[in-house]
Amino acid sequence: MDTNQRTEQEDIASPKRTNDLLKKHSLVLKKSLGQNFLVDPNILHKIVSSADLDVNKGVLEIGPGVGALTQQLAKKAGKVVAIEIDQRLLPLLTETLAGYAHASVIHGDILKVDLQALFQEQFKDFAQVSVVANLPYYITTPIIMKLLEEKLPLEYIVVMIQKEVASRMSAKPGGKEYGSLSIAVQYYCEPEVVTIVPKTVFIPQPNVDSAVIRLKVRQKPAVEVEDEAFFFEVVQASFVQRRKTIYNNLAVRYFTKETKGQLEAILLEAGIDPVRRGETLSMEEYARLSSCLSKALGRA
Known part of the structure; x- marks a missing residue:
C-alpha cells in the first residue's frame, strides 16, 4: 500500500x-x-x-x-x-x-x-x-x-x-x-x-x-443439518413460550390434538426427554430433533 x-x-x-x-x-x-x-x-x-x-x-x-x-x-x-x-x-x-x-x-x-x-x-x-x-x-x-x-x-x-x-x-x-x-x-x-x-x-x-x-x-456450520430453514424453524418454535416444555411448544406448532401423540416418540428417537425446556437443548440436539421431525412430517 x-x-x-x-x-x-x-x-x-x-x-x-x-x-x-x-x-x-x-x-x-x-x-x-x-x-x-x-x-x-x-x-x-x-x-x-x-x-x-x-x-x-x-x-x-x-x-x-x-x-x-x-x-x-x-x-x-x-x-x-x-x-x-x-x-x-x-x-x-x-x-x-x-x-x-x-x-x-x-x-x-x-x-x-x-x-x-x-x-x-x-x-x-x-x-x-x-x-x-x-x-x-x-x-x-x-x-x-x-x-x-x-x-x-x-x-x-x-x-x-x-x-x-x-x-x-x-x-x-x-x-x-x-x-x-x-x-x-x-x-x-x-x-x-x-x-x-x-x-x-x-x-x-x-x-x-x-x-x-x-x-x-466458521468455515462450515457448527452442525450438519439437511434443511437449514426447517432447523431454524424448529429452534424458534421451541422458544415461543420459554416456560413450556419442548413437547408443548412443538405440539402447538406442528401437531393437532389427534396427532400430537406422535411427538413423544419423535423426541425420544432424537434422544430428548419430552419434559425438557427448549433452553436446555444443545445445538447438536436441535439438529437431531429437526432431522427426526422432518422425516415424521414428511418434509425430508
Whole structure:
C-alpha cells in the first residue's frame, strides 16, 4: 500500500472533536437512526485490534457516523468500505477521511444493499474481509443475520452492540439468556465478548451499556443439518413460550390434538426427554430433533 494514501487526519474520537464536527456541519443526531457516536479512543483500539487487520485484508463498516472508527480501520486495513444511511453525514465523512484514499463511503441502507454484488465489486482483490462496526441497537440482529445468512466470505464480524444482546449471542444451553439467537449465531460463528463498554463513552449517551463482540465466522456450520430453514424453524418454535416444555411448544406448532401423540416418540428417537425446556437443548440436539421431525412430517 502506498504510504502517500495514508495521510493521517487528527483523531476524532473525543467528545470535543466530535461535537465540533457536528456543529461545523450543523448536524443534529437522529434518535430514529440509533446514532450514538463512540468518543473513547481506547475502546476504538480494542475494536480494531480484535479484527486482526493488516494491509492484505479488507473491511466493511456499517454506520461510520463521523468516521472515528473508520479512521482507525484505515490505518490498518488494505481497504475500507463504509455504508452510511444518513446522507447528511456524507460531507462530514469526506472531510474526516480525506487522508485515506483506500477508504470510501457508500450511501445506502445495509439491509437493502446487495452484499454479494458489493463484495464482488469492492473486495475482489482481498482473500480476507471482516465486518467491523458500531451497530445501531434497533437493527443489530437483522444486520448480523443478513451478514451470516448470505454466507459472505468473512473472517470476523467485530461489532459494538447492546450488552444484553452480546450475552444472548454468546450464551450456552441452560441459562435464561440462551435462545434462538444464541443458536443462530453460534451455528455460523464462534462468539467471544471482547469487552464491556459503559454508556458514558458515547455522544449522546444511550440508555444501556454496550459490549464489543467478535464473531469468528466458521468455515462450515457448527452442525450438519439437511434443511437449514426447517432447523431454524424448529429452534424458534421451541422458544415461543420459554416456560413450556419442548413437547408443548412443538405440539402447538406442528401437531393437532389427534396427532400430537406422535411427538413423544419423535423426541425420544432424537434422544430428548419430552419434559425438557427448549433452553436446555444443545445445538447438536436441535439438529437431531429437526432431522427426526422432518422425516415424521414428511418434509425430508
